[in-house]
Amino acid sequence: MSNSAINRRACEAARLSVAPMMDWTDRHCRYLHRQLSGQALLYTEMVTAPALVRGGAMHLLDHHPAEHPVALQLGGSDPKELALAAKLGADAGYDEINLNVGCPSDRVQSGCFGAVLMQQPALVAECVAEMQAVVDVDVTVKCRIGVDDQNPQDVLPEFLSRIVAAGCIRVSIHARKAWLQGLSPKENRDIPPLDYELVHLMKEYFPNLHISVNGGITSLDQAEAFLDGGLDGVMIGRSAYHQPADILAQADRRIFNEGTDTTAEAAVLAMLPYIEDHLTAGGKLNQITRHMMGLFAGRPGARQWRRMLSEEAHRPGAGPELVLAALDQVKTLAQVQEAV
Known part of the structure; x- marks a missing residue:
């Protein structure tokens, strides 16, 4: 398959994706999810660029051919190191390389990547540009609407404009702020209020940017409503893991207008x-x-x-x-x- 065909397939699959989730979306989980949906885009757990580039942990790139379309999510903040890791991921056969700018855990913060990078849009843009320069598959970003005391209405448009200028054509937005101090990663998935309206507004601001919404989505009915409302994709996390058949068994027919339901x-x-x-x-x-x-x-x-x-x-x-x-x-x- 040509690189343009791979990118087109991943973009189409992003109408519905299963979010990258640490300790959950490993290769066995992804293989299971693929038995329920032949179309949805699947993501790896976050793999840190240092683990691949400095640690040589190439087993973290293992995946089954049946998983495609499948994306590799990377964590890191060093543009050169991320570029090397992205090249390893693309060479391993992944259909997309995704940069994590949304994880709020202490471990991620201490490594200066994840949600803390929302405070450094210029650095994120440099990372995206360096990664895209060495791979032919799409480099995408998963982000929050802001962190801590940032005003999302101000910072999110600037953040998106920076990464778009760097060559990013697809982004997944978790529609909550991340509180880096005072809330646990678990609390960061529930406590900050969701702002779906802001995500819709970003689609108005950036009509050519493929935008998927993430956060608090628990059903295909909700997913269809977001797509009907003008967004390009929907990313579902915990519900897709805890109730995979409810989310994925009808997805090919209802979201992609292809195939039949499974059980x-x-x-x-x-x-x-x-x-x-x-x-x-x-x-x-x-x-x-x-x-x-x-x-x-x-x-x-x-x-x-x-x-x-x-x-x-x-x-x-x-x-x-x-x-x-x-x-x-x-x-x-x-x-x-x-x-x-």
Whole structure:
């Protein structure tokens, strides 16, 4: 596939994406999500540029061919180092390289990257320019609307104008401020108020910039409303992880007007060969099933599904037969529920 075709595919896929989430969106999680949606754009966990460039941790770039379209999110603040890391990611086959300008954790702040970079738009623009200069895939940015005492109405337009001038054509905006002092990363996902109107306003200011909205979105109904309202994409985080079938099983039809709906049951069956391969390579079942806990969220048998996987998947010798047994529990309880 040509680079222009790759960029076009990633741009189209960005109508709906699953947000990069530390400790969650690893390669096993992404493979599961791909069984539910063939179209949505998937993101890695944040990988720091120093880990790749100085640490040589190339295993962090591992991904399955089935994951495409898939984007690599990088964290860092040194333009030259980020460029080297971006080149490694593009050479590894990622369809997009994304720069994290939104994470509020203490670890990220101490490394001078993540949300703290909202205070240094010129540096972010330099990072984007250096990265884009060495790769042919799109370099994108995920940001907040501002941090701490910044006025988002003032700082966000300037921030976006800087990165657009540097060559960024797609951005995902988490529609909350980040409070770098006084709030934990968890609190930063809930407490600062959402300002979706500001994100819509940025689309008016920058009509040629592909803008995805992120933050507080929990359903496909909301996603469709944002798209109908003029935004180019919607990025969903925690709901896509905790209720993946609710978000992704109908996404291809409803968001992309392609394909047909799938089911959680079908996704489980599709995961079995992947699980077999992982176990054969020396992996453990719970490395995969920990991401499958929410597949039946809100349905009869969901509690039994979670319990069987959480209590037994870590045991030596646990394999696909456990997953099938848990699935049978779900089916049995669903039949009982229908008979009542």
